[in-house]
Amino acid sequence: MSERGPRERMVFSAAQLIRRDGVASTGMREVAAHADAPRGSLQHYFPGGKEQLVNEAVGWAGRYAGKRVARFLAALDEPTPSGLFAEMVRQWTDEYETAGFAGGCPVAAATVDCAQSTVSTREAAAAAFTAWTGPVAGALVDMGVPEERAAALATLMISALEGAILMARAEQDVRALTTVARELGPILDVAVRKDKDA
Numbered sequence: 001m002s003e004r005g006p007r008e009r010m011v012f013s014a015a016q017l018i019r020r021d022g023v024a025s026t027g028m029r030e031v032a033a034h035a036d037a038p039r040g041s042l043q044h045y046f047p048g049g050k051e052q053l054v055n056e057a058v059g060w061a062g063r064y065a066g067k068r069v070a071r072f073l074a075a076l077d078e079p080t081p082s083g084l085f086a087e088m089v090r091q092w093t094d095e096y097e098t099a100g101f102a103g104g105c106p107v108a109a110a111t112v113d114c115a116q117s118t119v120s121t122r123e124a125a126a127a128a129f130t131a132w133t134g135p136v137a138g139a140l141v142d143m144g145v146p147e148e149r150a151a152a153l154a155t156l157m158i159s160a161l162e163g164a165i166l167m168a169r170a171e172q173d174v175r176a177l178t179t180v181a182r183e184l185g186p187i188l189d190v191a192v193r194k195d196k197d198a
Contacts, residue, residue, distance in 0.1 A: 062128025
């Protein structure tokens with residue numbers, strides 16, 4: 001994190017604190033301390049206050065999730081929709097098995113906390129989900145899923161993953177995550193056109 005400038009560190013820190021504590025419990029002082037940034041710099045970089053910082057953290061999280069899709073694909077010998085989804089899930093099972101169940105998705109946390117009360121944060125969360133869904137859908141198309149189904153299946157994958165993350169945190173068990181990977185994988189693979197190489 002040290003190679004980032006103070007602004008980037010604060011956005012990253014806000015995302016990390018939101019994923020652990022939610023928006024309401026994430027204070028500007030805590031963000032500055034977590035980012036090892038001077039408190040006075042918050043007003044300089046985020047004149048819109050906490051709302052601006054939260055929205056930027058949510059946007060960062062959506063872009064980060066979207067960029068991870070390429071990394072997940074690179075980890076697969078032969079990319080398949082089920083393999084991509086298994087990698088998406090594995091990120092969370094690995095975290096929970098090694099570090100515990102404290103963290104969730106910052107986009108989901110901001111949505112739960114702010115969708116009704118803060119229009120700009122709801123819009124930032126919707127844009128973040130789009131920034132994640134687009135690369136997943138693009139990867140599915142590249143694997144032979146018809147374009148007209150790819151966006152719907154990407155939504156299904158992300159929705160299943162987000163729900164499983166919530167259940168895993170509530171149950172303090174990765175069962176829901178491993179279940180969605182196992183059950184959804186074959187459904188995703190069936191969507192690949194059989195004639196894609198023809």
